[in-house]
Amino acid sequence: MLKLKEKYQKEVIPEMIKRFNYKNSMAVPKIEKVVVNTGFGRLVGGKTSEEQKKIYEAIANDIALIAGQKPNLTVAKKAIAAFKTRQGSVIGVAVTLRGKRMYDFLDRLINIGLPRTRDFQGISPKSFDENGNLAIGIKEHIAFPEISLEKTRTIFGLEIIIAVNSKKKEESIELLKLMGFPIKQ
Secondary structure (H helix, E strand, O other): OOOHHHHHHHHHHHHHHHHHOOOOHHHOOOEEEEEEEEEOHHHHOOOOHHHHHHHHHHHHHHHHHHHOOOOEEEEOOOOEHHHOEOOOOEEEEEEEEOHHHHHHHHHHHHHHHHHHOOOOOOEOHHHEOOOOOEEEEEOOHHHOOOOOOOOOOOOOOEEEEEEEOOOOHHHHHHHHHHHOOOEOO
């Protein structure tokens, strides 16, 4: 089986040139980055600072196992009383993947993560924005094989954003279909 980057270079680029009549291979859209993030506002609400820190660390460790890279803590830019957040308080974690780690993560996402997701029936074309970027929500992070169900205390959802440098939404959809993403018709 071809790795995802090899598949992109050997199969996807020639097919995209045929379908969209690009002048050369450099004009073919490509995936620039993948951002994996999660928020944990509800999980830490009403807890002491020690309990909150344990939850932050557990979630950050799980995201690091899934992504293969240490995530950054995201902090609140301003206080919002309705969400019980203070300015500067930690509200989530995010990791940006590029290069080899990005392709490794996408390979695991396509072949293992999405098929193991409960009630998964394919990615809707409505998940693409007008610039061709794809946003996927996964309700349970335990769909990834790196996470041991016995060791995890909390189950949380992930948001995965795949940034593509295409000009049109149709080009992005076709690119990701050719790369093996299960996109509905």
